[in-house]
Amino acid sequence: MKPRKTADISLFLTVTGLLLASLAFVYTASASFSVAKTATSEGMLFKHATKVILAIIAMLAFTKIDYHKYQSHTKWLMLLAIAFLGAVLVIGHTELGAKRWLPLGPFSFQPSEFVKIALVLHIASLCAAKKEFIGDFKRSFLPMMIWTGVAAVLIARQPNMSNAAVLMLLTFGIMFVAQMPIKYMMSTGMIAILGGGIYLMTAWYRVQRILAFMGHDNEHTSRIGYQTTQAMIALGNGGLFGVGIGQSRQRDFYLPESYGDFIYSVIGEEYGFIGAAFLLIIFAFIIIRGIQIAKHAPDPFGRYVAFGITIMLGVNALINALVNSGLMPVTGLPMPFVSYGGTSMIFSAAAVGILLNISKYTETLPNPKKIRPSLRFS
């Protein structure tokens, strides 16, 4: 199949811009941790910069690959991802009490990021193949749930509950758009929430996080509540216009992982309400473009993949923003394209590459000028 036109340039520029801006964000947010870990304040920045370059290359590469080629191979991709997840439980190395990283030569990567894309592609492929009998419980809903369930349980074993929940959300999202009867998803979701709730209670740290979020202050939760408090101080001290670029104080070990999951708080501190809100608008734009591409995709597979990738990015960004603004209990999800961290950023960029490739085949794409916000970055 020949592409009809060039890829969505506005989406490409937005994501590239975010990736480049992340250099500034990560530099300031990691300065103190970097000194502690690598003895120079730029040590982590350089590592991040290499990953940014890799991410842009990955995005461009996946833009070139015709997305139709994936459709018949998604099962193998998914099996590979599940194999990785199994491997990480056996040989993965532990960081912060969880086995999430798989060593790969000089690199280490998080299979949970890979599995998200594999799952999006596979569920999209399944939904497309079964669109004629999508409402059939046994032939359509059940197989998809089994794929998702296996991956989610393996991730939950790491333990990484938030990513397991994200997998469920992705599957449900694609199913929802693929006209899957809502009764299946509602009932399965209810069972998952119940089961997940029981699982949550089995690990003390999770209970404490939840209690801390609900304002239960006891001696164990105070440390967790401390993280949210520090995020609020960062944002509040930033005010409307921020304390200025590079002026963050919360990065000096007040915020845990100020360069990672809590980078949004540092952005809010340095760039103020204006900057923090603007970043959300950027993400809203990316989501709108993704939905548009899904809407105009030429076939169901393209539609579901485009939609799945869009919600994958959107869910990550939204959950991270909710956590940083204290609207959700602390979870370990990074801000796509912005947080320091290799695997997530590279896979997110690759996913955008796939999205861009789909955009080449869209039937009609609305004039981006109508909705494109300013691409300036401060």
Added chain:
Amino acid sequence: MRSYEKGYSTASPLERPTGVRTPSSFARERSSETEQEYRAPGRNRTQPDSHPRYGPQAESAVSMPKGKQWHQRWIERFFASPATKDPMSSNGRLYIVLAVFLIGFCAVIGKLFKVQVIEHEALSEQAASQYQMQVTVPARRGVLRDRNGVILASNAFVVKFAFDPEEIKNKTAVAAAFSSVFGKPKEYYEGFLKDTSRHYIVVEREVPQEIAAKLDGIKERGVMRETDERRHYAFGTKGSHILGFASKDGRGLAGLELYYDKMLRGTDGVSIMQRDGKGFRRPDVDYDQVPPTNGDDLTLTIDEGLQAVTENALRAGVERANAEAGIAIVLNPRTGEILSLANMPDFNPNDFFSASNDMLRNRAITDAFEPGSTMKVLTAAIALNEGAWKPEDKIDAQGGTWVIEGGAKIKDTHEYGVLTFRQALEKSSNVCFAKISDKLERRRFYKYMRDFGMSVLSGIDLPGEIKGSLHKPDKWSVNSKRYVAFGYEMTATPIQLAMAYATIANFGVMMKPYIISKRTNIKGEVTEIHPQEIRRVVSEESAKTLIDIMRGVVDSGTGTSTKIKGIHIAGKTGTAQQYVGGHYSKEHYTSSFIGFFPAEKPEYEILVIMRSPKNGYYGGTVSAPVFKEIAMSILEQSGKLAPDARAQMPLASTTPAIEEGGAIEIEGTILRPRERDDDREMPDVRGLTQDVARSTLAAQGFIVLKSAQNGIVERATRFGGDSVRFILRAPALDEETEKPKGESQLVEVPDFRHMPMARAMKFGAASNVRIRLIGEGNVEKQLPEPGAKVDAKNPIVTLFGDE
């Protein structure tokens, strides 16, 4: 699929659970062809109350054909797949998802607006308070030097090492380095390094700076060093009772350290420090500072070399006599400068905690006792000055026993007949001195005694001095004056006796004793302290006559064991029975020798007193050799000692020519001197821990009844004179956790638990709460509990470490 649909359509529409239908209604609204098929006739959303279990048609639902149970039908219907719309042409669900995201983002923006715009000010304040902390920059405590500039007390830096294992990268190297410096096995440190659950593990304390410097190569952030100043006493026990000691936090607790505490302490400075989230200092930020004003340096009148001589001689003397305690003072009678002052037993001020009450007492100023025969010199001075007696006047010694009014007997050790005034002093006859006092008017006698400093504070610049006891003449019995004349019915401290003798040595003029001669402040300005004349007590002539008689004591009387070739010494022995258990003991004596030289123009006065010696008891046997040893050393130093003096008079064989009289036998009643001074001031020990408070008071001569309980002294009450009992505040601060009244003047107690102590301190400073630490390590418990309200004026939080 078809069969499901069929079954679906044949079932009564009324039984369809509304809960399942409702969500898909959205899709149905965007109608298509399949939708029409899907919507069976009569299935109407406007009848939501037609549920089989609730609706009126429930009865008919049960009586359906095919005999299926309602739950079987329910399951069947659940798995029935409705016809779907074309996913490519219905975009409604896409927009729903988009809407969900946008609503989520709006919620975040709303929260951001609340936090960043509305609560900006409050959170900025919170931020500022956690970034900054007020740190006191301790002032350097003043240095104490001897009269020749030798440093006696100074400050040494000690370092405390603590680990934060999580922050240490090269654990083996750190363990190896510590092991090589401190000599403990590597595994000892590796054990600490394994424990990543804690962030502050103290591994080495009180490490001298030189040794700590060996570990400067370790640049790990997780190896924490806390430098502290510690008072260091260069000579250990030497001069311990003069110098006293200061607490770890630089509070003077005894001796000069207490007396001149304010001058030595200086004023602490304040600096605003920027800190990071782990409580570490941020290196790069400038801060305001009120610089500390260091304490003044003090120069003592003490001569370090002479102090050593005094202590060695006294220690040897105490051991030789097996005495309970010994006191020696060397002073310059011309000026009142104390040249050395020693007490046995003594203690090491570097380790004052382990010293017992007994060791801490500076008996030279805190112990008053009946002096005995040494008082005869004062009686003689009064008699000569009043002109009542001439040196050659004769007195009948009554053959050694004189029965006085009330049937009491005064006895001498020897059966003397008629003695001259001069001989009476040389041989120290009690009977004669009782008779000498008979010719003195009691009020004048009392006035002279007061002028000699009896029952008056000497004014020496050391804390805790007591003034002894001398009853007013209107309380005296008929015999009181006689007893006082040879040193009973009154008490005096060694320093009072020394100063009274110094008055004679200074030809009648009393000087004020002092220990600090010079004060140098931080700018180098010097304040000299000059000798201070108190009063003339007796005429120069009387004093000189008396000195002449006192020479006889050494030359041919009770003090012959102090005789040194080539120098004239004037002195007097004393042997007093102690009043123990209601009578004058035959086992407990106070043996003394006070003398000065050269007799022509006295420059040195030496007082030696032994308390309860068990090996001999005469002042001439027990104390005089110590006097002689010190005197010879002084003369040796100044080159005035004849080369063969030592060889001529070996110390071991010194025996007085005449054993002096000191014993009295009382068959009537004797007026007891007041045992204690109740009006002397007690140092304020409130707020100190029990151990420190006890050491402090013991150094002033107080007796502290120890309580097994631990805690902080809330109140110290005196009972029975010098006994002190503490009322301790148990670490539980109950009154602080009580419901407070005025909310505005209260501060909330932050949560310190699980913090390393050092960080808790800093955190406390940042939150305007005063911290009291008990134990070390991480905070395990805190009182009051977090969130409790405490008075803002006195916001004390006690933290208990887990070590």
